[in-house]
Amino acid sequence: MADEALRRDMTNISRSPFTDEIKQAKPPHEFSMLHFISFKRDEDPERHLKRYQSAMILYRNNDDLMCQIFATTLQGEVQNWFYTLPPQSILNFDELSLVFTKEYSSYCLIKKKSDHLFNVKKNPNESFRDYLKRFKAKKVKIVECNDSIARAAFQKGLLADHPLFRKLIMKEDLTLADSFALVEKHALWDEAH
Template structure:
């Protein structure tokens, strides 16, 4: 019970007050069953207007965690988090097992049309898979689709 009453944040972060003009952005809450890197990107995007306020970034981040993830945060040592980079680091270390596997352009050769699938549905599925590949090679995309 002592750890719950003692924050993992330093006193400086705990005592920081939000700016008067602060308006809580809309967040997708993190429940622990998704890609932690993707979630941090979502959080940073939502907080883009406040990214220079490290104390606020820390305090608001914790409110976006739910269930066991929020419980996990309270297991961190008291006074152990000094800034948002540290929160991000311990968060990604703890939840890295849910990271999305980065696919390469060659993955598109595995996207095949099912015999009973409509061509339109196949094209849509192919496009979704292509969109998941960062810096997808256009010549490989074309060859995979033609195959």
């Protein structure tokens, strides 16, 4: 079984879309492998490229190394796609970046705005702590989220007949952090009683 996996890996390497020059290039003596976050198909490919280029800033003039190491950030389905590129078709990192971005831009999720949070509602059987956790997870995914809109959405997502909802609505000067703290305090009280 291990031999079969090794044979499959060797076949993939031989089908690399890189030119022979890129495949055979040796890393600089001082290079040590950095830790990179693997690209997931539904992520923003341009953000992944920027993060990669920032990490590789000292080696940005070494196209061969940039290509070789970038290929290691591709996992699963994305790695499979990489090996479907025609052999000898990638001549440099700019070309690899272009092909990669072109392929995965269509998979990129539509950027959500702050008002998307109005879709997050507390389920009747959900604890306040779980609602808070779920809401925060959604909020984190929104770039430049407007806290005023997020606060209004958070409050609106609570059940209107609950006393906590009234308490949050009545205090107009509450910040989003204050609202979170109040719900957290209420959740602790609920758990204790």
